[in-house]
Amino acid sequence: MKTVEFNYDLPDEFIAQTPVEPRDHSCLMVIDRKNNSLTHRMFFQLDEILKPGDLLVMNQTRVIPARIIGRKKTGGRVEILLLRKQDAKTWLALVGGKGLKKGISILLENGPGCEIVDELEGSQRVIRFSEIVEPFFPVIGHTPLPPYIHEDLTDPERYQTIYARIPGSAAAPTAGLHFTEDLISRLVKRQIGICYVTLHVGLDTFAPVTEDDPQEHAIHSEWCEISRDTCEMINRTRKEGGRIIAVGTTSVRTLESAAIRSGIIGRNDDLLPYSSDTDLFILPGFQFKIVDAMVTNFHLPKSTLIMLVSAFAGKETIFNAYEIAKKERYRFFSFGDAMVIL
Numbered sequence: 001m002k003t004v005e006f007n008y009d010l011p012d013e014f015i016a017q018t019p020v021e022p023r024d025h026s027c028l029m030v031i032d033r034k035n036n037s038l039t040h041r042m043f044f045q046l047d048e049i050l051k052p053g054d055l056l057v058m059n060q061t062r063v064i065p066a067r068i069i070g071r072k073k074t075g076g077r078v079e080i081l082l083l084r085k086q087d088a089k090t091w092l093a094l095v096g097g098k099g100l101k102k103g104i105s106i107l108l109e110n111g112p113g114c115e116i117v118d119e120l121e122g123s124q125r126v127i128r129f130s131e132i133v134e135p136f137f138p139v140i141g142h143t144p145l146p147p148y149i150h151e152d153l154t155d156p157e158r159y160q161t162i163y164a165r166i167p168g169s170a171a172a173p174t175a176g177l178h179f180t181e182d183l184i185s186r187l188v189k190r191q192i193g194i195c196y197v198t199l200h201v202g203l204d205t206f207a208p209v210t211e212d213d214p215q216e217h218a219i220h221s222e223w224c225e226i227s228r229d230t231c232e233m234i235n236r237t238r239k240e241g242g243r244i245i246a247v248g249t250t251s252v253r254t255l256e257s258a259a260i261r262s263g264i265i266g267r268n269d270d271l272l273p274y275s276s277d278t279d280l281f282i283l284p285g286f287q288f289k290i291v292d293a294m295v296t297n298f299h300l301p302k303s304t305l306i307m308l309v310s311a312f313a314g315k316e317t318i319f320n321a322y323e324i325a326k327k328e329r330y331r332f333f334s335f336g337d338a339m340v341i342l
Helices: 043-049 134-140 174-178 181-189 228-239 249-262 304-313 315-327
Strands: 027-032 037-042 055-059 061-063 067-072 077-087 090-096 105-107 114-119 124-129 166-169 193-199 222-226 244-247 274-278 293-297 338-341
Touching (some): 043 181, 043 338, 055 228, 055 249, 077 124, 174 293, 193 228, 193 249, 228 244, 244 249
Parallel strands (some): 027 338, 055 193, 055 244, 061 166, 244 293
Antiparallel strands (some): 027 037, 067 077, 077 090, 090 124, 105 114, 114 124, 193 222
């Protein structure tokens, strides 16, 4: 297996710069692995595609306004992207700027003082604030949009799912951006269940696979959690013959991490509550224990995410679907269209 095998050509014109309105009016590609079919629908038709007794598992993480601009005492500009809270005042971050060594102080206008207390790989740094920084987010924080989005986002809530509740992510779980209150209401009315997990999206979203062999790529850990109530809904659904449908790759990783910890083998094995870091890297050959179907967006070339969906549906199926998506003028990446893999 080589990383280059997960590359594909994508002209910039296919990269969605703005979200569609309403949220659920994005295109939806439907891939059915049982009959090897591919059809085109709209996301607001998801309730017609799924079946009563199915269970959608959504990631309820909330993106924090983690992009902060500061200056060194010499006046040099510094950009900070907070990735993960380590204790009350200390964060793992990506930094942009020159000479950002351990011991350097960074000045934030209308914010607390902060200092680089450790240098890690590449542009990673550990930053300690003089005060708890979260109360300053409304003044100093900006939504950390992906680097391929070049247009300003007029409403920061469009980079949040409508069910985002638990702050902690540096990027949105974008498969969930397509859901509306109306669609969720129709799903529930059709007896399609909904439950929630949490995975705080961190560094690896911004880290491409650069190694020739993807198995040598070191995926960074992210914190995730599955509650007892969610486990009970999942276990009941599985025993009653319903499908577990993960909304997004973050939900997939959370579910499969918990399944490994729980020792899941068959459908009658119980998934146990889980609260821990995960560094699960899903590549072709991975045996899925919990996830029966997946809602996901169209992912970057050579990314861990396109490798994950290739593991689930088969690399040939996914790359054929991506070529069809380009011919049909689908929109790619965070604000783009979606697919459901059944």
